[in-house]
Amino acid sequence: MQMFLEGRWQSGSSAFQVHNPHNGEVLDSVPLGTAADIESALTGLARGAKIMRQLSGYERAQILRKAAALMAEREVELGRTVSLEEGKILAEGALEASRAREVIEVSAEEARRVVGEMVPLDSAPGAKGKFGFTLRVPCGIVAAITPFNFPLNLVCHKVGPAIAAGNAVLIKPASDTPLSALKLVQILLDAGLPPEAIACVTGSGKTLGEAICRDHRVRKISFTGSYEIGDWIARSAGVKRVTLELGSNSPVIILDDADLELAARAVAAAGYANAGQTCISAQRILTLRPVTGDFLDALKPRVVALKTGDQMDPDTKVGPLVREADACRVESWVNEAVGQGATLVTGGQRRGAVYQPTILAQVRPEMRVSREELFGPAVVVTECGSVDEAIALANDTRYGLAAGVFTRDISRAMRFANEVDSGNLHINWSSQWRADLMPYGGLKDSGIGKEGPRYAIREMTEEKMVVWHS
Numbered sequence: 155m156q157m158f159l160e161g162r163w164q165s166g167s168s169a170f171q172v173h174n175p176h177n178g179e180v181l182d183s184v185p186l187g188t189a190a191d192i193e194s195a196l197t198g199l200a201r202g203a204k205i206m207r208q209l210s211g212y213e214r215a216q217i218l219r220k221a222a223a224l225m226a227e228r229e230v231e232l233g234r235t236v237s238l239e240e241g242k243i244l245a246e247g248a249l250e251a252s253r254a255r256e257v258i259e260v261s262a263e264e265a266r267r268v269v270g271e272m273v274p275l276d277s278a279p280g281a282k283g284k285f286g287f288t289l290r291v292p293c294g295i296v297a298a299i300t301p302f303n304f305p306l307n308l309v310c311h312k313v314g315p316a317i318a319a320g321n322a323v324l325i326k327p328a329s330d331t332p333l334s335a336l337k338l339v340q341i342l343l344d345a346g347l348p349p350e351a352i353a354c355v356t357g358s359g360k361t362l363g364e365a366i367c368r369d370h371r372v373r374k375i376s377f378t379g380s381y382e383i384g385d386w387i388a389r390s391a392g393v394k395r396v397t398l399e400l401g402s403n404s405p406v407i408i409l410d411d412a413d414l415e416l417a418a419r420a421v422a423a424a425g426y427a428n429a430g431q432t433c434i435s436a437q438r439i440l441t442l443r444p445v446t447g448d449f450l451d452a453l454k455p456r457v458v459a460l461k462t463g464d465q466m467d468p469d470t471k472v473g474p475l476v477r478e479a480d481a482c483r484v485e486s487w488v489n490e491a492v493g494q495g496a497t498l499v500t501g502g503q504r505r506g507a508v509y510q511p512t513i514l515a516q517v518r519p520e521m522r523v524s525r526e527e528l529f530g531p532a533v534v535v536t537e538c539g540s541v542d543e544a545i546a547l548a549n550d551t552r553y554g555l556a557a558g559v560f561t562r563d564i565s566r567a568m569r570f571a572n573e574v575d576s577g578n579l580h581i582n583w584s585s586q587w588r589a590d591l592m593p594y595g596g597l598k599d600s601g602i603g604k605e606g607p608r609y610a611i612r613e614m615t616e617e618k619m620v621v622w623h624s
């Protein structure tokens with residue numbers, strides 16, 4: 155495929171291949187964009203931003219509604235593209251395509267309600283008779299830098315609100331998974347988005363990131379990815395708006411009054427979906443001592459039953475990781491924990507990029523599988539002596555993206571919500587759940603800012619204050 159900038163598809167001076175992570179098959183090749191391509195893209199987008207600013211909310215909503223309709227028509231192809239390039243199983247690819255359409259639909263609705271507010275100036279001393287209100291205006295150019303693990307939906311979470319708010323958008327998709335984003339660009343063009351208002355430049359984040367993040371024409375960077383790159387972006391961006399959706403090692407607390415079957419079902423889904431490569435994957439399972447054995451008994455058969463292999467085989471429940479190197483990393487962290495005294499309840503084997511769904515028990519909080527973001531198909535179980543200890547361990551992390559608790563006690567559930575430092579808190583479900591319209595974002599090193607179209611629009615618009623001196 156080609157990349158899209160200055161209103162047209164272009165080949166670039168060189169290319170790189172995109173592979174199926176399961177078998178290494180070459181799926182396509184895409185241009186290896188350069189800093190000069192970013193310069194051209196931004197020059198074009200500066201014109202596009204002016205065009206977008208002239209569109210009414212109704213016109214922006216119509217473009218997004220048409221795009222959602224086209225996504226519905228092409229949903230099967232989009233889902234397969236996601237699965238092929240990312241490695242998630244067919245059902246998860248199909249779900250991602252349908253969620254992505256929903257995000258564009260919700261963005262279309264939100265395009266019709268980008269509102270300011272009336273400010274009661276006459277309640278300020280000496281301001282009698284004055285009238286004030288705010289106006290929300292587009293930022294101009296939004297840069298959307300996206301990770302590999304949801305190569306369509308997370309692009310839509312940035313592009314949908316950016317267009318709804320009246321901006322031009324530069325997409326820099328992950329190099330492992332650029333094909334879904336390029337297909338989305340064609341859909342937006344087919345839906346009537348002015349071609350100058352969008353660019354998608356493929357290529358190395360290291361090279362392109364510098365050119366994007368330091369450029370003063372980019373007024374807003376919306377980044378989803380690792381802490382290390384997010385931190386670099388925050389340092390490089392200068393005076394511009396930045397949203398950072400970063401990693402996590404999400405805790406799930408299982409108290410002694412929990413519905414253990416429900417907890418096991420939720421953890422078996424949340425620890426292994428997308429081969430554990432979800433920012434809100436359940437990773438650290440914190441169980442109260444009296445229920446640890448029964449919980450593991452309920453969880454183990456569910457995890458053992460997860461068939462691994464080719465993500466394009468409808469019977470597969472856990473596909474490959476995005477790169478073999480990541481499967482090797484997960485393998486080495488698990489082996490390290492076992493060497494330090496953790497118990498392997500099930501799993502622990504690797505075949506190429508496929509890592510067997512794994513449960514580790516008797517994990518101590520200082521082990522790397524607990525401290526760092528594992529981003530693989532394994533959960534680690536740590537026993538706690540009390541609710542206090544469980545909450546303290548849930549918070550004993552630099553991250554704060556999502557957490558879950560299983561309890562039937564309403565006051566313990568509220569204590570969890572009040573005391574666990576996390577952007578998303580789930581009562582009687584695991585850390586991994588998201589409705590695309592809800593405000594979503596992390597605390598601590600999990601990031602800054604919120605996604606969900608309504609909330610992202612706030613961050614992709616500038617607020618102007620108008621004072622009427624009568």
Ligand code: NAP
Nearest residue numbers: 301302327328329358359360363379380383399400401433
């Ligand atoms: P990553 O390595 O940080 O890459 C993310 C994006 O940043 C890619 O497009 C990458 O391009 C680009 N990039 C690399 N270096 C850059 C630089 N110096 N400047 C600007 N951009 C640069 O992350 P990943 O491995 O794709 O994704 C996994 C991470 O994302 C995990 O930590 C996960 O938790 C996090 N994540 C968070 C959320 C959330 O909502 N909080 C959601 C999903 C994923 P290249 O691919 O070309 O290197």
